[in-house]
Amino acid sequence: xLLADQNIPQHVAIVLDGNGRWAKRRNLPTISGHREGAKTLxxxxxxxxxxxxxxxxxxxxxxxxxxxxxxxxxxxxxxLKFYLKNEVQEIVDNNIRxxxxxxREHLSEEINNLILNLEDRSxxxxxxxxxxxxxxxxRDEIVYACQxxxxxxxxxxxxxxxxxxxxISANLFEPELPPLDLFIRTSGEMRxxxxxxxxxxxxxxxxxxxxxxxxxxEDFDLALKEFFKRERRYGAIIGx
Numbered sequence: 001x002l003l004a005d006q007n008i009p010q011h012v013a014i015v016l017d018g019n020g021r022w023a024k025r026r027n028l029p030t031i032s033g034h035r036e037g038a039k040t041l042x043x044x045x046x047x048x049x050x051x052x053x054x055x056x057x058x059x060x061x062x063x064x065x066x067x068x069x070x071x072x073x074x075x076x077x078x079x080l081k082f083y084l085k086n087e088v089q090e091i092v093d094n095n096i097r098x099x100x101x102x103x104r105e106h107l108s109e110e111i112n113n114l115i116l117n118l119e120d121r122s123x124x125x126x127x128x129x130x131x132x133x134x135x136x137x138x139r140d141e142i143v144y145a146c147q148x149x150x151x152x153x154x155x156x157x158x159x160x161x162x163x164x165x166x167x168i169s170a171n172l173f174e175p176e177l178p179p180l181d182l183f184i185r186t187s188g189e190m191r192x193x194x195x196x197x198x199x200x201x202x203x204x205x206x207x208x209x210x211x212x213x214x215x216x217x218e219d220f221d222l223a224l225k226e227f228f229k230r231e232r233r234y235g236a237i238i239g240x
Contacts, residue, residue, distance in 0.1 A: 149168070185205075
């Protein structure tokens, strides 16, 4: 059990890794792993909301994933459409706010309309904000921010010497996201994989062996307990 007085992180991010391997080990099609992974995401989001975590950001589909076989992309987009159509009321009822971050211009018009509907229906919810990184890359996000800042400089709104960390943060895909406290990756892989490169500067990293579809609320609590053990110094010396 987690203690109520423990310092729950404000912003947690998860790389939802291992869906394909989960399916392969069971001789199932890859999309079956992603279906189970979607169920796991619902469970973990509700659990994090109950714990009082304010922001949960998950890596669902990277910019690099567009290079995968077309049937794989089509299956995943079909699954995405299903959830965008059928989960709206449950999300609203659980006081969850949903944001989609990434290059929406690469998504279909139908998916973009479903995203706008979900964001609009959930925008007044006051619980956890679930940010889903979709058609997203960490380097691409920084490029996007630089392009916006360059336009501001070109328009005379901003001087080059005024560019600082705050101005870069303000021009990312989701400016309201606070710095990342805890980064979790499942399936035993120990890589960042181009996820939230700007936001995770001082995040604590936790890598767990469970494949994402097998990940439970207890596993999430295990990652939090590891987070509580860490001494976060932000470059300073504690007690100096």
